[in-house]
Amino acid sequence: MEDFRIPVGERASEGVDWVVENLGSLFDWLRSVFVGMYESVNWVLSTPPAIVVIITIVVLGLFARGWTFAVASALGLLLIVGMDQWDNAMNTLALVLVAATIAIVLAIPLGIAAAKVRPVSIVVRPVMDFLQTMPAFVYLIPALLLFRVGVAPGIVATIIFAMAPGVRLTELGIRGVDRETVEAGQAFGATPGRILRQIQLPLALPSIMAGINQVIMLSLSMVVIAGLVGAGGLGGDVITSLNRLDTALGVEAGLSVVILAMLLDRFTSAFGERRGLYAALRKGRPAVGNV
Amino acid sequence: MSSNEIVLKAQGLYKVFGPKPDAAIKKIQGGAPRDKIGANNTAAVIDASFEVQRGEIFVVMGLSGSGKSTLIRMLNGLWEPTAGTVDILGDTLTGVSARKLRNIRETRVSMVFQQFALLPHRSVLDNVAYGLEIRKMPRAQRIERARKYISMVGLDGWEDKYPKELSGGMQQRVGLARALAADTDVLLMDEAFSALDPLIRREMQEQLIELQSELDKTIIFITHDLNEAMFIGDRIAVMRDGRIVQIGTPEEILTDPANEYVSQFVQDVDRARVLTASAVMQPPAALMQLPGGPRKALRIMREQQTSACFVVDRHRKLLGAVTDREALSLLRRGEESLTDHLSEAAQTTPDTLLAELFIPAVESVLPLAVVDERGRLQGVVPRVVLLAALGGEHEAGVNAQPIPPALAPSVVEDALSADSGPDVKPVSTASTVQPQEEDN
Numbered sequence: 001m002e003d004f005r006i007p008v009g010e011r012a013s014e015g016v017d018w019v020v021e022n023l024g025s026l027f028d029w030l031r032s033v034f035v036g037m038y039e040s041v042n043w044v045l046s047t048p049p050a051i052v053v054i055i056t057i058v059v060l061g062l063f064a065r066g067w068t069f070a071v072a073s074a075l076g077l078l079l080i081v082g083m084d085q086w087d088n089a090m091n092t093l094a095l096v097l098v099a100a101t102i103a104i105v106l107a108i109p110l111g112i113a114a115a116k117v118r119p120v121s122i123v124v125r126p127v128m129d130f131l132q133t134m135p136a137f138v139y140l141i142p143a144l145l146l147f148r149v150g151v152a153p154g155i156v157a158t159i160i161f162a163m164a165p166g167v168r169l170t171e172l173g174i175r176g177v178d179r180e181t182v183e184a185g186q187a188f189g190a191t192p193g194r195i196l197r198q199i200q201l202p203l204a205l206p207s208i209m210a211g212i213n214q215v216i217m218l219s220l221s222m223v224v225i226a227g228l229v230g231a232g233g234l235g236g237d238v239i240t241s242l243n244r245l246d247t248a249l250g251v252e253a254g255l256s257v258v259i260l261a262m263l264l265d266r267f268t269s270a271f272g273e274r275r276g277l278y279a280a281l282r283k284g285r286p287a288v289g290n291v
Numbered sequence: 292m293s294s295n296e297i298v299l300k301a302q303g304l305y306k307v308f309g310p311k312p313d314a315a316i317k318k319i320q321g322g323a324p325r326d327k328i329g330a331n332n333t334a335a336v337i338d339a340s341f342e343v344q345r346g347e348i349f350v351v352m353g354l355s356g357s358g359k360s361t362l363i364r365m366l367n368g369l370w371e372p373t374a375g376t377v378d379i380l381g382d383t384l385t386g387v388s389a390r391k392l393r394n395i396r397e398t399r400v401s402m403v404f405q406q407f408a409l410l411p412h413r414s415v416l417d418n419v420a421y422g423l424e425i426r427k428m429p430r431a432q433r434i435e436r437a438r439k440y441i442s443m444v445g446l447d448g449w450e451d452k453y454p455k456e457l458s459g460g461m462q463q464r465v466g467l468a469r470a471l472a473a474d475t476d477v478l479l480m481d482e483a484f485s486a487l488d489p490l491i492r493r494e495m496q497e498q499l500i501e502l503q504s505e506l507d508k509t510i511i512f513i514t515h516d517l518n519e520a521m522f523i524g525d526r527i528a529v530m531r532d533g534r535i536v537q538i539g540t541p542e543e544i545l546t547d548p549a550n551e552y553v554s555q556f557v558q559d560v561d562r563a564r565v566l567t568a569s570a571v572m573q574p575p576a577a578l579m580q581l582p583g584g585p586r587k588a589l590r591i592m593r594e595q596q597t598s599a600c601f602v603v604d605r606h607r608k609l610l611g612a613v614t615d616r617e618a619l620s621l622l623r624r625g626e627e628s629l630t631d632h633l634s635e636a637a638q639t640t641p642d643t644l645l646a647e648l649f650i651p652a653v654e655s656v657l658p659l660a661v662v663d664e665r666g667r668l669q670g671v672v673p674r675v676v677l678l679a680a681l682g683g684e685h686e687a688g689v690n691a692q693p694i695p696p697a698l699a700p701s702v703v704e705d706a707l708s709a710d711s712g713p714d715v716k717p718v719s720t721a722s723t724v725q726p727q728e729e730d731n
Contacts, residue, residue: 184408187367188422188473189397202412 016142031152034098038151042094050086054078057263064270073266076259085234085256092223092233093260095151099158100219104212107163111170111211112196124167132164136225144229154226154235161222165214173207174200213268220261234260296345298509299366299400299477304339304375306361307332312373325532335361337533339375343477348503348510352520353530359513362530363481366511367400368392380476397426401470405482407462409454415441415465416450422473440468443502460491467499471506480512484519496523517556521545521565529553542570561646562681568648569641571680572661572670575601581610584629585621588613599657601668602633609668612636612657636660641669645680652677 020027045053054077062070080089114121139160143153177200185195201208227235234253241250307315309332318328325334336358343349353359364370366377368384377384379399384392401422409418416437417424423433441450444464454462463483470478480499484492500523503510514520520527521541528538529549537549545565548554577600579588592600592615599614611633621632637655639648641663652659658671 178406178408180404180406180408181410183364183369184402184404184410184421186369187396187400187402187479188425188469189393189395190425191393194425199410202410 016145020145027146030156031147031150034147034152034155035150037098038094038155041097042091045090045094046087050077050081053090054081061263061267064267069266069270073263076263080256080259083252083256085237085252088232088234088237088253089256089260092220092235092257095154095158095223095226095231095233096216096219096260096264099155099223100162100212100216102155103159103163103215103219104166106159107166107211107215108170108208111167111208112174112201114167114171115174115200116192116196121171124171128164128167131160136161136222137228140226140229149230151226151231153229154223154231157226157229158219158222162215162218165218166211169207169211169214170204173204173211176207177203209268209271212271213265216264216268217261220257220264224257297342298345298347298380299343299511300378301342301362301366302340302376302378304336304362304365304377305334305373306336306358306365306370307334307373309333316374334533336365336372339530339535341528341535341538343509343511345476345509346503346507347525348500348512348523350512350514350520350524350527351530351535352514352517352524352527354515356532357530358533359515359530360481363402363479363511363513366477367396367402367479397422397473397475399475400477400479401473401475402479402481403463403466403470403483405486407454407459407466407486409462409465409469411454414451414453415446415457418454418465419468419472421469426473437468437472440472441465443471444468444498458491459487460495463487463495464498467495467502471502471508476509478508478510480510482513482515485514485516492519499523517560518564521560529556541565542567546570563646563649564644566645566680567641568639568643568645568659568661568672569669571645571676572641572672573658573676575658575660575668575671577601578603578668579613579629580605580607581630584627585613585618588618588629589615589622592618601636601657601660601671602629603668607667609636609638609660609662609666612660614656638662639672640664645677648672648677 054074057077058070058074061073080086110120110124114124136157139157140153143157147153147156181199181203182195185199190198223231223233224235224238227233227237227239230236234257237249237253238257240246241248241253305312305316305319307313307328309315309329311329311332315328315332315334319325319334319337325337328334339358339362341349351359351362361370365372366384368377368387372385375385379395382395382399384395387395410421413421416434419441420433420437423436428436438450441447444467446461446464446468449457449461454465457465463486466483470480484495487495496519499510502508512520512523521544524541526538526540527544528535529544529552530536531552537544537553539547539549542565544553545557545560545562548557577591577595577597579591579600579602581602581604588600588602592598597615599612601612602610604610610630612635613629613633617632617634618629621629626632636657637651638660639651639662641661648659652672652674658673658676660671661669663669
C-alpha cells in the first residue's frame, strides 16, 4: 500500500497552472471588473464623512425595522468610529456588498433552475456540498494564483464560499410552495413563466430571503479571511493583530466585524418580514407566505 | 335542469403512475388485478368513461385513494392521461400542445381547490380577477367583473382584504368567485368543501346549488362525503380502486345500487334527505274525475276500499278531496255536485325531500297528493310508503296492506243498534277515528 498514491493535489495544481498560463487574460479582465466594482462601492461608502453614512444607515434601519434598531445601529456605528475602524469597516462593507451581490445574482437563478429541472438539481447538490465544506482557506490559493494579491481574489473566494445557501434555500423555497396554489395557476391557464413570477417566487420569498441573509453573513466571515490575501479592510487588521499578538487591535477590529455582521443580518432578515416604518406606510398588506 | 348538450366527455381514461405505464394498462386490460401490474406501477384511474351535460352537477364520489383527485386533474389536463381522451365542447384536451391546453383552461374549464389555493400576497379582489388577468382582460374591466362575483358569493366589503384575514368558509367563497369569474363552461371542484366546518359546509352546499340554478353552470364536484354527493349531485359516479362502479342519480344509487360495495356505502345515508316525493309516490288508488256527484265518489271509495278520495278535473288538476262521510251526507241531502263541498287535500311537489313530508303526512288523513307546477296530480305518498322508504325498501310500501277502510256511518250505526257481535266494534272504532281527526 505504500506505493498507492493518487496524485489528486498534483493534478489540481497542474490544472490551475494551466488555467493561469492559458486563460490569464480572461482572469485579468475579471480582476479589473471586480476591482472596479469594489472601488466604486467603496468610493460611495468612504468618500462622505462618517456621520453622513451613519445617518443614512439609521434612516434605512428606521424604515426596515423601527426605532429600536435605528438607535442600536447608530450606537454600534459610532462605536466603530470611536475605535478608529471606520475606514476599515467601510472597505469591508464594500467587499461584502460586491461579493454577496454577485453571489446572489448567481445563486437565485441557479436555485430556480434546480427547483424546476431535476437533472440540474442532481448536479448542483453535490457541487454545493463541495463548495460549502471545503475549508475556506483552500479557495484562497487558486484565487491568489489567478487574480494576484488584492481585493479580487478575496471577492472570488467569497463568492464561491458564500453562494451555496443562496442556491439551496431558493430551490427549497420554490419546491416548498403549496402544490395546489401552483396548480391553481396552471388551472387558470397561466404560463410557467407567469407561475414563477406571480406564484412561486412571491411564495418562496421568505425562504429566498433567508438564503440571501445567509449569503451575506457567510460573505462577511469570508471577507475577514480574505485579509490573508491582501483584501484589506477589517480582515487586514485582524490578520495583522494575529501576527503581532496585538490584543487591542484584534478586539477593536473583531468587535467592528461583529457590529457589521449584526447590522447586515438584521437588515436582511427584515426584508422578508415587512416591519418598521416601511410596513406601517403600506398598512394592511401582510407578509408574503406566512400563511 | 339540464339540456341534453354534452359539455364534457371522458372516454376510457387511464392514469398509471410508475416506470412502465403502458405495459401496466395492457395487463389491466388483460384482466390483471390492480395490485399485480408491476412493482412500482400504481393504477390511479382505470377505464373511466362518462359524459356530463350542460347545467348538470356531476359528482364523483369515492374514498381517499379511489382515484377521484387524479381523475379530476385529467379533466383539465393538470395531469396527462396515460390512455383515453377528454373532450370539452369538442376541444380535445389530450395530446395537445401546452399553448392549446392553456387556452382551453382559460376559456373552458376552471377549478376550485380543497385548500382554496388562493394567492396569499394578493387581495381578494385581485385573487378573484386572477383568471381574467391571465386572459389579458384590461384592469378596469376585470376589476368590475371580479366585484360582481365577489358580491354574488356574498363577500361585499371584503374586496381589499387578504386571504389570511378571512375564515376558511370565506376563503373558499373567494376560490369559488375566482372560478366563476373566469366564466368557463365547466367548473371543477376538488373536495371544495371538505376542509370546512360542517355547518359552513352545508351553507356552502346550499349556496352552490343556488348559484348553479342562477348561472346554469356545468359542475364536476369531487367528494368523499356521500351525504354531500347526494345533496348536491344531479348524477353521481361512485369510484372504487380507480374504477367507476356506478353512475346514476342519487335516487338510483340509493334505491338500485350496482353492487355490494355501493349498497354498503349508501346504507348510512339519510334517505329522507335524498329521496324525493317523486321517487316514492304511487298512483292514487281512489281518484274521481269530474263531472260526477257524491254517488260516483262513494262508489269509487267502495271499490278501492278507502275512506276518502281525491277529486280532479278533466285535466287532472287536483281540486280537493272528499271523505266517505261527507259524500254520504251530501247524498242524503240530495246534493248533485261535489265541487262546493270539497275539503282541501294536503299537497306537495315532486322535488320535495321525504324529510319535509313527515309533518304534512301526520297532519293529513289522506295520503299526500303530489302535484306538479300546474297543479296536476302526479301521484300520492301514503304514510306506509314514507316508513318503508326510510327502511331502505320503499317497494315494501307498495305491497303494504292498506288500513282497513272506514265503514259508512250508517253501516256502523246499523251494526251497533243490532248489536251484531263484539268483533265488529274494534274495526269500526279504529277506523272512524280518522274522519274525526280531520275535523280538527
